[in-house]
Amino acid sequence: xxxxxxxxxxxxxxxxxxxxxxxxxxxxxxxxxxxxxxxxxxxxxxxxxxxxxxxxxxxxxxxxxxxxxxxxxxxxxxxxxxxxxxxxxxxxxxxxxxxxxxxxxxxxxxxxxxxxxxxxxxxxxxxxxxxxxxxxxxxxxxxxxxxxxxxxxxxxxxxxxxxxxxxxxxxxxxxxxxxxxxxxxxxxxxxxxxxxxxxxxx
Ligand code: 0O2
Numbered sequence: 001x002x003x004x005x006x007x008x009x010x011x012x013x014x015x016x017x018x019x020x021x022x023x024x025x026x027x028x029x030x031x032x033x034x035x036x037x038x039x040x041x042x043x044x045x046x047x048x049x050x051x052x053x054x055x056x057x058x059x060x061x062x063x064x065x066x067x068x069x070x071x072x073x074x075x076x077x078x079x080x081x082x083x084x085x086x087x088x089x090x091x092x093x094x095x096x097x098x099x100x101x102x103x104x105x106x107x108x109x110x111x112x113x114x115x116x117x118x119x120x121x122x123x124x125x126x127x128x129x130x131x132x133x134x135x136x137x138x139x140x141x142x143x144x145x146x147x148x149x150x151x152x153x154x155x156x157x158x159x160x161x162x163x164x165x166x167x168x169x170x171x172x173x174x175x176x177x178x179x180x181x182x183x184x185x186x187x188x189x190x191x192x193x194x195x196x197x198x199x200x201x202x
Contacts, residue, residue, distance in 0.1 A: 002048035003055070004074065005064040010130055010141070011045045015075050018100075018126060018143050019043050022079065025093055036082075037090050039150055043077040065139075072104075072123045073144035080153045083196055084109070084189050087120055087147045094145065100124040103142070109152075115175065116182025117156060119148040151185040 004011060019041065026037045046054075051067050051074060060066035067074055081087050087109070095102050104123040112118045122145040130141050148156070159178055168174060 003052050003062055003064065003067045004048055007064065007068060008045070008048075011075050014126060014130060014141055014143060015043050015045055015077070017129070018075070018077060018124075021097075021099060022077065025090075025097075029089075035086070037086055037093075038079045038081045041077060041079045043075070046074050046076065068141065069139055072142035075142070076144045076146065078146040078148070078153070081147065081149055082192075084149055084193055085196070087149070090147055091120065091122070094122060094124070099129065100126045100143070109148075112182065112186070114179075115159065116179040117159065118152045118182065118186060119146050119156065121146055149189050151189050155182050155185055 002008065022038075022041060029035070029037050048067075051071065052062055054071055055062055055066045058071070060070050079090060081090070094100070101124070102122055103125045104121075106121040108117055108119050108121065124143045124145060125140055126143055127140040155178075162168065162174060162178070
């Protein structure tokens with residue numbers, strides 16, 4: 001049996017329910033003649049192998065408890081927005097939502113990671129609506145939401161790809177270039193926001 005024990009199907013169900021709720025929130029904005037909240041979203045249940053690797057990396061025992069509660073990103077949804085201000089709009093809506101509660105926030109946008117990584121992370125507790133197959137709730141179910149702009153997302157994909165290439169000859173140079181690139185993209189995001197505001201003022 002995998003590290004998720006009997007909960008793999010529950011995790012898939014949570015992913016599809018929460019994705020649907022996020023789509024509905026976006027549609028509500030569009031129906032109310034406001035700009036769409038995001039450009040696209042991508043969700044996944046972390047593979048059991050990847051969760052085992054993460055638990056090992058963090059020195060957690062390889063148990064269902066670690067996979068579902070100590071790591072709270074078994075279910076993850078990345079919401080990719082056009083503008084930084086859309087991230088703020090979404091945050092406000094999620095903090096207000098009655099189907100989940102926000103239990104943790106990490107703002108890597110105001111305070112980027114030293115390598116240049118930018119994104120806003122939220123952990124949602126969605127336990128209310130889910131029970132396991134025997135009607136027992138194992139405690140809590142969580143979903144990690146990553147909110148970021150298109151620019152932040154393309155940078156993170158590139159950096160992720162490079163991180164997993166093991167035979168890089170000049171990692172320091174690449175790290176510096178990546179950091180420079182992240183900072184330039186961050187200033188482009190601010191410029192894009194200014195342009196949007198100027199258009200809205202017209
Ligand atoms: P994957 O394959 O994306 O799922 P904790 O410290 O326990 O509260 P955690 O989960 O260790 O939290 O760390 P954090 O900072 O919340 O980041 C978790 C996820 O953010 C990572 O998941 C990545 O998806 C993304 N992330 C964080 N830092 C970086 C970075 O420097 N570069 C890139 N490209 N992504 C980053 P996983 O589990 O590593 O992988």
